[in-house]
Amino acid sequence: MLKIEHVSKRLGKEQILKDVSFEVAPGEVFGFLGPNGAGKTTTIRIITGLLEQDEGTVTVNGFDVVHERSKALTQIGAIVENPAFYTYMTGKQNLVHAKNLIPGLTQVDYEALAKLVGLEGKLSKKVGEYSLGMKQRLGIARALLHNPRVLILDEPTNGLDPAGIAELREYLRAMAREQDIAILISSHMLGEMEQISDRYAIIDQGVIKSVESVRNETGAKIMIRVPEINIRDVIEALRIANYPAERLNDHIIITAPETETPAIARLIVPIADLHELTVKRMTLEEQFLQVTKKEGDSHAFAHTK
Template sequence: MLSVQNVHKKMGQTNVLTNVSFDVTPGEIFGFLGPNGAGKTTTIRIITGLMPATHGTVTVDGFDVSTDRQQALSRIGAIVENPAFYPYLTGRENLIHAMNLIPGLKKVDLNALGALVGLETKLDMKVKQYSLGMKQRLGIARALLHNPKVLILDEPTNGLDPAGIADLRNYLRHLADHRGIAILISSHLLSEMELITDRFAIIDQGQIKSIQGDGEAKTESVILCKVDRKQMNEALDVVALAFDDVKIIQQSAEMFIVPRPETDIPHLLKHLVDRDIAVYQIGMKHETLEEQFLKVTKKEGGTNNAFITSQ
């Protein structure tokens, strides 16, 4: 539905984006992650036609944003951070005003749209009475007025409390699952992105450093094993014999991890027990999105020092 291919952006003598490529499919929530200054907002500006790419293509539902601008942009709905509304108007009146600004827009069932985003009983309240979470939902409703194929949200959880974030997550999941909308979310909140996204790309210094692909686990997993500390050296020797070319990481005097899949736990346990090594704990440790992000962006001197992982 949304395809970004080999996008470059040069400002003066600086390469802001280099060979940025990713796709977002219908019904998918795709996370676009990166530290401040990584190129997220520049990429979104290019996707939404606010800035031209130096090289590369962006297509929406098969229409090129550069050459078929009107067709492509008519299929995009977008919210950038906190949406602005007329506070003295009701939510319904704000939506009607927005409808009047969209050429050729057919009649919209605002009650159904309000119900879709959880505002069915709130549309006739003045927006000045809305909480920040309600304004975010009204912003999503406004972005959906023209029935877009792609919804782009730039930092949609800014300023929301935990309950508001959870509500927003549920509404977005509903939109993706029941309306088939392709959703691109740019955010700093790794813990939240780990909960909501189907796939994600990590961008740093204007380049895509990692894309979690179809059919792959979102984060890597390793086997964690706790043994008698007096037998640690012997245990490490056993692991080295059990697996070829494996990098063993010793975390403490009695704990080590092995980058192997869960199906290798019985194999590892058998080798340890056969050598009479006391095993106190064995199981999987899943690498968090934060750990993966830091690992990816620290390569080549990434800029993750400015990254925010919680509110």
């Protein structure tokens, strides 16, 4: 649905994006993660046609953002941080005003749209009476007026309390599934993105460092315990089989995909009694540190509980 292929961008002497590639599928919530200044906003500006890349292509539902700009942009809805509205107008009046600014858009089922975003019965209220969470949902409704196939949200949980964040999370996941919309969420809130995303990309210094599935991580930690006398032989067997392993007290820690657990167990059993085997999936924070520490990067991220 949304495809970014080998996109690079230079501003002045600075290389902002370097060979950026990833895809977002229909029905998927895709997290776009990285510290401030990593290239997230530049990428979004290119996707939405506000900035043109130097190299590479961006297509939305098959339309090239540069060469088929009008057709591509009709497929995209977007909100950036806290959406702005006329607070003295009702929710519906704000939506009608926005609809009138979209060429060729003649009819909108506002009640159906309100139900979709969780504002059923609330459009008659003035926006000045809305909570921040309601304003975020109204912003999403505005982004969906023209029935786009791709929804782009930049830091959508900014300013929301924990209840509002949880509500928005459940709503977005349900909408992606039920409406078959591809949702791209740009954020630096790793803990929150871990709960909402199906997959994610980590961008740092303009480079995509990793594209992974949240539900089936390639960087799981497999912890085993064998008799002390066998630890050295087991670690050597794992090394030969290309499973990175290290000793931690009386355990052996293996970094490998969770799907490799049966193969690892079969490898160990002929060598030693397997007293314990557990799997710990790495958090997004741990994964980020793993993919960046090779180059000595160190970034602070915000977290939600």
